[in-house]
Amino acid sequence: MKFILIIFLLLLPFLAHADVEVSLGTVESTFDKSQVQLTAKNTFDQGIRDARVWVFLVDGNGKxxxxxxxxxxxxxxxxxDNENLPKSRAPLQPDEEREFTVMIDHTPSRQGSATSPASDTLTPKIVFIRLILADGSTVNPKKAVRPQEQE
Known part of the structure; x- marks a missing residue:
């Protein structure tokens, strides 16, 4: 009996784990800006009140x-008071999926002008840096965010 209880207690964190599924979409670029699309699906049992991301654009050389x-x-x-938020930034309810767009300015080169890499050579990288649920509890984004393969 103790053996079954120990196994159950060891598996409980894996069974109770919930997360946010994130997939990165297209990157559209102009001379000095890029637009990155991402999709997030909330698989928690409650809504997500706040989420902050850090998006990086990496060129073909890794820069x-x-x-x-x-x-x-x-x-x-x-x-x-979520009535004042735009619909795109409203809380993400359980099992809801939504697309987000992040506009990124290109870093100026050492010569003083913005770099203009081709959009097909840019790879977006995303890091969730803050995740707050509807009840106000903070979740560790490193454990709760799960990247999805691009389709």
Whole structure:
């Protein structure tokens, strides 16, 4: 009996794990800006009130040509009052999926002008840096965010 209890206790964290599934979409670039699309699906049993991401653009040589930190969900000082948020930044309800767009300025080169890499050579990288659920609890994004393969 103790053996079954120990096995159950060891497996409980894996059974109770919930997460956010994220996939990166297309990158569209102009001379000095890029637009990165990402899709997030909330698989928690409650809504996500706030989510902050840091998006990096890496060129074919592995050099970061732009980055931006942005709130994709919530993010204002009064997140309990979600009536003032645009619909795109409203809380993400359980089992809801939504697309987000992040605009990134390209990093100026050493000659003083912005780099203009071709959009097909840019690879977006994303890091969730803050994740707050509807009840106000903070979740470790490193454990809760699961990248999905691009289709």
């Amino acid at each position: 970061v040509v732009g980055n931006k930190a942005a709130w994709v969900i919530g993010g204002n000082d009064h997140t309990a």
